[in-house]
Amino acid sequence: MTIASVPVAETGQVSLTGRTRVFRRLRRNPLAIVSFTVLAIAVVVALLAPWIAPYSVDQTDFGNIFAPPGTPGHLLGTDDLGRDVLSRIMLGARASLVVGFLAVLTALVIGVPLGLAAGYFRSLDAVIGRLTDLLLAFPFLILAVGLAAIRGPSLGNAAVAIGIAQIPGVIRVIRSDTLRLKSLDFVAAAVVDGASDLWVLGRHILPNATSVILVQATVALPAAILGEAVLSFLGLGIQPPAPSLGTMLATAQQFAAQAPWAATLPGLAIMILALTFNVFGDALRDALDPKGDR
DSSP, X not given: OOOOOOOOOTTSOOOHHHHHHHHHHHHTOHHHHHHHHHHHHHHHHHHHHHHHOSSOTTOOOGGGTTOOTTBTTBTTOBOTTOOBHHHHHHHHHHHHHHHHHHHHHHHXXXXXXXXXXXXXXXXHHHHHHHHHHHHHTSOHHHHHHHHHHHHOSSXXXXXXXXXXXXXXXXXXXXXHHHHHHHTSHHXXXXXXXXXXXXXXXXXXXXXXXXXXXXHHHHHHHHHHHHHHHHXXXXXXXXXXXXXXXXXXXHHHGGGTTTOTHHHHHHHHHHHHHHHHHXXXXXXXXXXXXXXXTO
16 A cells, blocks of 8 residues: 655655645545544543542452443453452553554564665665565564564663564565655755755655655554553563553453453553554544645
C-alpha cells in the first residue's frame, strides 16, 4: 500500500494551508473524530491512572472474590484475589501504551535513517536490504518473543524487542517514499545547485516524508500494543505484581468458566486500543493524501 505525502515547501516546512486542509478533512470524518476521542480519553486515563484508579492494583478484598461487574464498589468486578478489575485495567492500559510508544519510537529512531539511506544511496541499498530481508524472514511476534526471551522479561526489554521487530517494516516504507521523492524535480534542482547529500536528505526528503512517518507510527502502535499483550501473556513482558492487560488475560484464562468477565474485559480493552489506533491511522492517511480533494 503506497502512502502519498503532503507536498511541502523546499525549505521543509509544511504550509499553513496544508495543515488546515488536513485538520479540515479529519473534522469531516466521523470515524476520525470518534477514534481520536477514544484515544484521547485512553491516554488521559492511562497518564492519570495511579491517581484516579479506585483502588491500589494490589489491594485485595477476599470477601469479594470474583464479584461480577456492577458490584457496589467494584464497577467491573474483581479477580481471583478480590482485586478491582477496573483499577487493574487502567494501570494495565498505561503499561500497554508506554510499551507501545517506546517500541514505535525505537523502530522510528533506527528505521527512518536506515530507510532514508537505503532509498537515497544506491551503494547502501543492497546491504540494508539484505538486513531487512533477514529480519523479515521471522514473523513479527516470533522475532519479538525471541528477543524478549534473550533479554529477559521486563517492560523495557519488551519495548526494545517489539521495536526491533518493527524496524524492517519502517525501513521498507521509508525507503519506498525516499525513492519516490528522490525522483521529483525539486530534489534534482537542489542537487544541481550543489547541495550535499545530507542537506538534501535533511531539508528536502525527510520533511516531505513526515506524513508517511506519522501514518507508519499510527499503524505500528496497535501492533506494538498487541505484541506487549502477547509477551506479557507468555510471561516475557511486564512482571507481576505490576498490572498488564496480557498478564490479566493469562491469570484469568484458568477461571474463564467461573468468572468470564475477568478475561473478557482486559481483552476488550486491548481490542479497543488496537482498533481505534488502526481507524485513526487510516483516517490520518486519507487526510494527508494530497489527492483527497480531487
